[in-house]
Amino acid sequence: AALAALLPDQAGALAARAAACEEELRGLDRFARGRLADIPPRHRVLVTTHDSLAHLARAYGLRVLPLSGADGHAEPSARQVAAVINALRADKIPAVFMDTTASPRLAALVARETGARLAPPLCADTLPEGGTYAETFRQNIRIIAGALRGDGG
16 A cells, blocks of 8 residues: 555556465465374474574464574573473474574484484575575475474475
8 A cells, every 4th residue: 555655656556466465375374274284283393493483383383492592593501402302202293493594413413312303494584595485485384294294295
């Protein structure tokens, strides 16, 4: 509406583009809900290097268990790592996730200690060069669903 007010001669094109974007977002939502629907409740956990996927987790009934320190970026304490390892073991959570900007060292250690799979990296904070939001969202959902189901996507 604000753009249409500034560019009244383009209001029709802006409204059409907005409607197309809304439909694309509804399609992405349907895709995510369909891919995540059959994951058991106790496995609906994103063990991640930090909680950058909290918005996605809230939207799709997942819980984030971050491996980061108290400020979200610092190295976690031994107590924090032990708590995450215990949670993975207790609920038999099948995967540990990391994002493309994080070091895989801690996630790999936790996966090794628990027998969980280290999933392919997620794009959580940035889009890959040349990638679109929709492509990145779909890829992240495929990785999450496959890893939590244990079938790789």
